[in-house]
Amino acid sequence: MKFVLASQNKHKLAEMQSILSAHGVEVVLESEIGLHVDVEETGSTFAENAMIKARAVMEASGLPAIADDSGVCVDALNGAPGVYSARYGGPELDDVGRYRLLLENMRGAKTRAAHFTSCIACIFPNGDTIEAEGICPGTIAFAPQGDGGFGYDPVFFLPELRKTYAQLTPEEKAAVSHRGKALAVFDGKLREYLKER
Ligand code: IMP
Secondary structure, three states: OEEEEOOOOHHHHHHHHHHHHHHOOEEEEHHHHOOOOOOOOOOOOHHHHHHHHHHHHHHHHOOOEEEEEEEEEEHHHOOOEHHHHHHOOOOOOOHHHHHHHHHHHOOOOOOOEEEEEEEEEEEOOOOOEEEEEEEEEEEEOOOOOOOOOOOOHHHEEEOOOOEEHHHOOHHHHHHHOHHHHHHHHHHHHHHHHHHOO
C-alpha cells in the first residue's frame, strides 16, 4: 500500500518510512509523485492541522495521504512554540535560528519542562480517516548538544537517557520519540482498519 506524505520534510519521511516499511506500507513524498500542495495550517491544534494537510494531498493525488503535524510545547512559555514550532520567530529563521530563539526566550525560566507532540492523520479516497497521537516529555537543554536529527533536536533533552534527541541514533529516537509513539499507535489502528476490509 502506498501513502503520500503531506510534507516536503525529508527527515519526517525518513522517520516515517523506517517505521511503516516494516509493515509493508510505502510512504512517498509529494514531490516524488510530482505534487506540491501548499496548505495553510489554519487549525489551532496539531490534530486539526494534520488532517487539513492530509485531506488536501489526498484530494490532489487521489491516493491515501498521511500527514504529521508536530511541535514542541514549553511549560515556561505557556505551551509555545506549539503549533507554531515551524514558524517560530518568523520566516527568516532556520532550524538553528529557531532553537537559539527558544534558548533566548528560556533565560531565567523557572522550569525547563517541555514535551513534543506528534499528531498523525491519514485519510483514504473514500473519506475514511485514521488519527494517532504521540507525546514525549523532556526538558529544554541550556545549550545545543549533538548533530543528528532536525529542528529542535539539539535542545530537546531526555533526562532518563541524559541525551538530547540529536544525540540519539535514528533507531533510538524512533523508540522514544513523539513521532515514534504516534506511528506505533497509527500502525495498530491501520492494521485493524485493513483487517476489517
Ligand atoms: P510541521 O511540519 O508544521 O509539523 O512543523 C513541525 C516543526 O516542529 C518542525 O519544523 C520542527 O521545527 C519541529 N519538530 C517536529 N518534530 C520534530 C522532531 O522530531 N525534532 C525536532 N523538531 C521537530
